[in-house]
Every structure is written in structure tokens, then in C-alpha cells.
Amino acid sequence: MIIKKRSLPLEIQLLEALSRRLPVSHPKYTLILENLAKKRAGYHGEKAIDYYLDFISNEKYLILQNLRLQDEKGYFQIDILIVSTCFLLILEVKNIIGTLVFDPQFHQVIRILDNKEEAFPDPLLQIDRQTTRLKTWIQEHSYTHNIPVESLVVVSNPHTIIKATTKPQLIAQKVIHSAYLPSKIKSLEILYSSAILSTKEMKKLVRYLIRKQEDEQKKPLDYYNIHPNEIIKGVQCSRCRFVPMNRQHGLWFCPACASSCKSAHIQAINDYALIISSTVTNQEIKQFLCLSSSATTKRLLSPYANSGVKKQRRYVISQ
Ligand SMILES: [Zn+2]
Incomplete structure (x- = not known):
């Protein structure tokens, strides 16, 4: 068994x-x-x-x-x-x-x-x-x-x-x-x-x-000696891999292949969780997703558990 x-x-x-x-x-x-x-x-x-x-x-x-x-x-x-x-x-x-x-x-x-x-x-x-x-x-x-x-x-x-x-x-x-x-x-x-x-x-x-299972807690950037600034920001198009997609009227649009997707940001948030940190503030993920609106970012982060208030609020984005 x-x-x-x-x-x-x-x-x-x-x-x-x-x-x-x-x-x-x-x-x-x-x-x-x-x-x-x-x-x-x-x-x-x-x-x-x-x-x-x-x-x-x-x-x-x-x-x-x-x-x-x-x-x-x-x-x-x-x-x-x-x-x-x-x-x-x-x-x-x-x-x-x-x-x-x-x-x-x-x-x-x-x-x-x-x-x-x-x-x-x-x-x-x-x-x-x-x-x-x-x-x-x-x-x-x-x-x-x-x-x-x-x-x-x-x-x-x-x-x-x-x-x-x-x-x-x-x-x-x-x-x-x-x-x-x-x-x-x-x-x-x-x-x-x-x-x-x-x-x-x-x-x-x-x-x-x-x-007694121990979870693997590797810090990939330290391990590979990569600076966070070297990580490509933005939402990636799942069809043609272009980065960044643009947010328009509640959808993500790809300027390269003209496809659109409602949930393309989820993989970007998962990537952030894996590579950089399992918790984020609105400001941090707004920058990573290349968004201009904190209100839009807040909506995208709403499914995630959070603690703290205002600018200190941190969302748990680990899978
Ligand atoms: Zn595309």
C-alpha cells in the first residue's frame, strides 16, 4: 500500500x-x-x-x-x-x-x-x-x-x-x-x-x-548566486512566453500574440513565491506584475490569506 x-x-x-x-x-x-x-x-x-x-x-x-x-x-x-x-x-x-x-x-x-x-x-x-x-x-x-x-x-x-x-x-x-x-x-x-x-x-x-518529514527550504537565489534584480518581472503569456502581458479591462493581453487570459497572473505570483518570498505586500507584487494600480493588485491578491494592516499587510502566496 x-x-x-x-x-x-x-x-x-x-x-x-x-x-x-x-x-x-x-x-x-x-x-x-x-x-x-x-x-x-x-x-x-x-x-x-x-x-x-x-x-x-x-x-x-x-x-x-x-x-x-x-x-x-x-x-x-x-x-x-x-x-x-x-x-x-x-x-x-x-x-x-x-x-x-x-x-x-x-x-x-x-x-x-x-x-x-x-x-x-x-x-x-x-x-x-x-x-x-x-x-x-x-x-x-x-x-x-x-x-x-x-x-x-x-x-x-x-x-x-x-x-x-x-x-x-x-x-x-x-x-x-x-x-x-x-x-x-x-x-x-x-x-x-x-x-x-x-x-x-x-x-x-x-x-x-x-x-518527521522535513520540507526542503532552499533559497534559490542564494544557492545559484543570482541577484533579485536579474529576475524578469511581469506576467508571462502561456501561449508564446512573451513578458510582460498588459492588464486591460480585467484581462491580461499579450502584445506579441494578441491572446488574452483572465488568470495569467497566478503563475507569476507562484513564481514570485518560489523564487523570492512566500509572503508579499501589495507594493511588492504590484511591481512584480508590472501593474500601476494598487486597487487592481489588491483585487488579484484577495484570494490569498493575509495579516497586518494598510501598507504592512502581507499576503501568504506559497502553494
Ligand atoms: Zn503571447
Whole structure:
């Protein structure tokens, strides 16, 4: 049973907003697009696993997707955590096309695509770290039961070829194609046949993990070293991407393609929330939407919760 379903990660929403709001000529623009492509591939890879999770999502297993926990070293993220009464299973999903060559000697993965070689961080080291951190986290949060924690790298694209420079049997134990996941879980069921937790304790652990979820709070402008003045202001046309649309008679008009839209400002407000701040004053959003009237701005902000009075009034625009 999938208990915690993934939503479009905040980081992807952020990068999408930045890609809309940075000039193409900006020095960080290409990096933003590259990071966005990587994050989207990762997200689609995780979604592709859902089909196989359906085979195992019965009463025995509780499944958490996109779990983000905090320990003294900072945040750690688990793509998929499968919880049973006998063991926990961490899945690290990799959506990488081409041929993946695992090199356990140098702890690296080489991707070969179109005769080009590219090195990736070793996902086997990654799952080892996640296992250690999750075990410690569970112990420190007063779950003293010594439940085994297993981990696997799941390659989500069925066309990706998996190879190893040495120890192929060892790699095959830890790296699988998604279609093999249900069989792999069956073999873990045989390996860990005795229950460490009662069903009640298992559900309690899952509830606790969900409650301790940490939200990602990245400040994108600091992270990418972008000045707020470099962010493109204005309402963007969804048809031709022109900025800014003009407000006329309660509608947004695009001077480039002549289309009109009633709600085009909503995406601009969301972009502001993602990139700059989750709360705004009338004056701030008026400038960002390139409006001249505070009364119009007030009308557009009316659906949002607010506190404070007059010029100090702040609207909560986070999604
Ligand atoms: Zn347009």
C-alpha cells in the first residue's frame, strides 16, 4: 500500500520558475536548464517504478515515496522506502539511459552513450550511506528494534544496459532493473522471514516517519548566486512566453500574440513565491506584475490569506 505518494518535487517547481524568469543570456541559465533536466529525469524514473510497486503493495508492505529526513549531518532523502514487519528496503532510483558500467574498484559508474563516456557518483556508496543514516535515525528516535535495513539501486529505464568491470555477481545483488523488483522482494521475504515489529508497530513507525518529514527550504537565489534584480518581472503569456502581458479591462493581453487570459497572473505570483518570498505586500507584487494600480493588485491578491494592516499587510502566496 502506497502511504505517502510523491508530489512534483519543490526543486523541480523552483527550477521551472527560474527557467521562466531568467534571461536566456544569463550566465546561470544553461546550468538551471541542465539541473532541471536531471531532476525531471529522476522524477520520471521514480514514477516509472510505481507500476512494479503495485505488485507488492498489499497488506504486508507500506510504501513511502520521496522521504526526506534530517540528522546531525543535515538532510537525507530516500526515493522509496518499503516498510514491512520483517525488514525495511531503501530503493534508490536511477533513470539514466545508455550503458551503465559499475566500477566497484574506483567506486564510480561510467555511463556510455553515443560513444561518449561520463562518470556518475557511485549509487552503491549512496545507498550504503542512506542505510547507515536511516538505521541511526530510527535508533535515535527511540525505535530500539533492530530491524534489518536493505537497499537496492533500481534502474528504471528498461533499455539501460547494466554492466560491471569486476564482481558482477556482487553488483547484481544490489543493482536491478525495475521489472525484477517484485522477485527481489520475494527473495528478501525468504531471507528475513521473522517479524521484528508487530503490524501495529510497523504502522506507528510509518506514521512517525511521515510526521518527521522535513520540507526542503532552499533559497534559490542564494544557492545559484543570482541577484533579485536579474529576475524578469511581469506576467508571462502561456501561449508564446512573451513578458510582460498588459492588464486591460480585467484581462491580461499579450502584445506579441494578441491572446488574452483572465488568470495569467497566478503563475507569476507562484513564481514570485518560489523564487523570492512566500509572503508579499501589495507594493511588492504590484511591481512584480508590472501593474500601476494598487486597487487592481489588491483585487488579484484577495484570494490569498493575509495579516497586518494598510501598507504592512502581507499576503501568504506559497502553494
Ligand atoms: Zn503571447
